[in-house]
Amino acid sequence: MNETGKIATSGSAAALTDIEIWSIGIYSGATLSNLEPALCAKPVLGANDVDDVRALFVADPFMLKVEGTWHMFFEVLLAESEKGEIGWATSDDGLSWTYRKVVLREPFHLSYPYVFCVDGQFYMIPESIKSRAVRLYKADRFPDKWSFAGNILEGLWADPSVFFFEGRWWMFACHASPKNDQLALFHAEDIFGPWRPHALNPIVDGDNRIARPAGRVVVRDDRVIRFAQDCNPNYGTSIRALEISELTQSAFSEKEIENSPILRGGDQSWNLLGMHNVDPHWIGDRWLACVDGWRFEPR
Numbered sequence: 001m002n003e004t005g006k007i008a009t010s011g012s013a014a015a016l017t018d019i020e021i022w023s024i025g026i027y028s029g030a031t032l033s034n035l036e037p038a039l040c041a042k043p044v045l046g047a048n049d050v051d052d053v054r055a056l057f058v059a060d061p062f063m064l065k066v067e068g069t070w071h072m073f074f075e076v077l078l079a080e081s082e083k084g085e086i087g088w089a090t091s092d093d094g095l096s097w098t099y100r101k102v103v104l105r106e107p108f109h110l111s112y113p114y115v116f117c118v119d120g121q122f123y124m125i126p127e128s129i130k131s132r133a134v135r136l137y138k139a140d141r142f143p144d145k146w147s148f149a150g151n152i153l154e155g156l157w158a159d160p161s162v163f164f165f166e167g168r169w170w171m172f173a174c175h176a177s178p179k180n181d182q183l184a185l186f187h188a189e190d191i192f193g194p195w196r197p198h199a200l201n202p203i204v205d206g207d208n209r210i211a212r213p214a215g216r217v218v219v220r221d222d223r224v225i226r227f228a229q230d231c232n233p234n235y236g237t238s239i240r241a242l243e244i245s246e247l248t249q250s251a252f253s254e255k256e257i258e259n260s261p262i263l264r265g266g267d268q269s270w271n272l273l274g275m276h277n278v279d280p281h282w283i284g285d286r287w288l289a290c291v292d293g294w295r296f297e298p299r
Helices: 012-017
Strands: 018-029 054-066 069-078 085-089 098-103 113-117 119-127 133-141 144-154 157-165 168-175 182-188 219-220 221-230 238-247 253-257 274-282 287-298
Touching: 018 069, 054 287, 069 113, 069 119, 069 287, 098 144, 119 144, 119 157, 157 219, 157 221, 221 274, 238 287
Parallel strands: 018 054, 054 274, 238 274
Antiparallel strands: 018 287, 054 069, 069 085, 085 098, 113 119, 119 133, 133 144, 157 168, 168 182, 219 221, 221 238, 238 253, 274 287
């Protein structure tokens, strides 16, 4: 969610009477350009599914399939404090989900739990701007026991998104500001660092349509595709997809794919006003993706 950990509102009237409510859905498609609801139009997880804390909403989903079971991690925004914690849900088929519990909490806001596996070890990089660092966690017992492994990058960075490509680790992160219009790229030989800034930083400057990350970076068949939140005219409007055509320590170029934005609000009541996160996985004959979307509800 947004970098302050507070609920975003749009318009003076809405700010007085309404709040943003986010929910999580499952989409699928033959290509990343034609993702649609996989099972039904309804979300698969919402605040009403959370039974161990009082939640205002759930958002920022990421998932992994491990030994035949899908595991999803996501932000749970607490109703009283408006602080984010990381929740966990499971599924046998990737379509129907069961909420389990909160698996990671800190004194500060957490969101965007970017979970991944390296050589059999599971890691998570949640957004943790309030700590003024990008923090790496490792699973002591996957999926429900995590410990802090260290700060891998200092500073105020939103939605850090890592991927491995051509022998190096890379990380996109948005400079934390209300504008959401500046994207930086970092690289390292090891996930623990040291992380170095790209020679062309910021690789996006002054464009809030493509600067803020919006989910897992896809590396498949020598293609690298990143997703960006379109924050014009508002935060969480839609999701754009950009294919990276050149990526070295000194060069970077990308181009938006056809039919982008690939996801936008307005199709159903639960995502009426926008979508801002996608985590797609190729499952042999199609993509299966967890997504989120939002609507206004009265306070």
